[in-house]
Amino acid sequence: MTPVATPFFFYLFAGMMLIGGILVITRKNPVHSALALIVTLLAQASIYLMLYAPFVAGVQIILYAGGIMVLFLFVIMLVSIERSMKERQFNSQRVVGIIAATALGGLFIAVYSKGKDIFPDHAVRMTAAEAPNVQSVATLLFGPYMFAFEIASLLLLVAIIGAVVMAKKRI
Amino acid sequence: MESMLHITTLHYLVLGAALFLLGVIGVLTRRNVVIVLMSIELILNAVNLNLVAFSRMSGGLHGQVFAIFVITDAAAEAAVGLGILIAFFRNKETVNIDEVNLLKW
Numbered sequence: 001m002t003p004v005a006t007p008f009f010f011y012l013f014a015g016m017m018l019i020g021g022i023l024v025i026t027r028k029n030p031v032h033s034a035l036a037l038i039v040t041l042l043a044q045a046s047i048y049l050m051l052y053a054p055f056v057a058g059v060q061i062i063l064y065a066g067g068i069m070v071l072f073l074f075v076i077m078l079v080s081i082e083r084s085m086k087e088r089q090f091n092s093q094r095v096v097g098i099i100a101a102t103a104l105g106g107l108f109i110a111v112y113s114k115g116k117d118i119f120p121d122h123a124v125r126m127t128a129a130e131a132p133n134v135q136s137v138a139t140l141l142f143g144p145y146m147f148a149f150e151i152a153s154l155l156l157l158v159a160i161i162g163a164v165v166m167a168k169k170r171i
Numbered sequence: 172m173e174s175m176l177h178i179t180t181l182h183y184l185v186l187g188a189a190l191f192l193l194g195v196i197g198v199l200t201r202r203n204v205v206i207v208l209m210s211i212e213l214i215l216n217a218v219n220l221n222l223v224a225f226s227r228m229s230g231g232l233h234g235q236v237f238a239i240f241v242i243t244d245a246a247a248e249a250a251v252g253l254g255i256l257i258a259f260f261r262n263k264e265t266v267n268i269d270e271v272n273l274l275k276w
Contacts, residue, residue: 165229
């Protein structure tokens with residue numbers, strides 16, 4: 001099916017992501033930053049849908065916006081934020097940090113302006129999909145990437161044990 | 172104006188780079204540890220956007236599988252990082268990373 005109004009949706013969701021990102025790094029209240037990050041993640045899931053990646057969009061909404069951000073909000077509840085909101089918000093190396101980030105931005109602009117001819121002009125590869133997206137991703141996950149899949153589950157086990165040990169009162 | 176209306180791969184890459192820069196600024200300039208951790212999540216999301224954009228450009232789905240693994244890794248890292256934060260807060264009663272200076276000479 002042919003997409004409609006692609007530039008409008010791209011700029012809408014890109015604007016939502018950038019505004020959400022700016023709100024994340026500038027808000028004094030961490031709860032406001034967490035909510036802005038949730039908006040950014042949901043807008044990014046919409047961009048994934050525009051890039052014909054519905055499974056990654058679903059994983060992003062369920063895992064990232066619905067799991068990781070809820071974990072962040074629980075921890076923000078546990079640590080007291082009233083005292084941290086009264087202090088200075090930006091640390092003493094902010095000028096050097098902004099200069100370094102501007103240098104990195106200049107590097108990105110230089111690389112992308114020099115190399116923009118190597119990307120093809122069309123955004124989409126008009127090949128008909130042999131199978132639905134979830135089925136194709138699953139064929140890849142259980143095929144060539146089987147080892148990485150098992151290692152990822154081992155990583156999650158280690159992370160669970162680590163988080164429980166870290167947060168215990170007495171080890 | 173015509174080039175801005177036709178959305179190519181480069182548009183997605185520039186958006187990913189802008190998000191990456193916002194995450195880097197957040198990590199380098201904020202004092203609150205929770206906001207630093209959230210800026211790290213912004214960086215990981217920018218990388219994911221690049222991966223999925225290149226996967227769309229090349230036609231294969233390897234970039235999307237890689238993005239799923241990055242999301243899994245971000246979940247594990249967020250859990251461990253927040254556990255460390257809770258342990259740190261239990262010791263010092265502050266979420267200010269400027270106060271993590273016991274190893275400073």
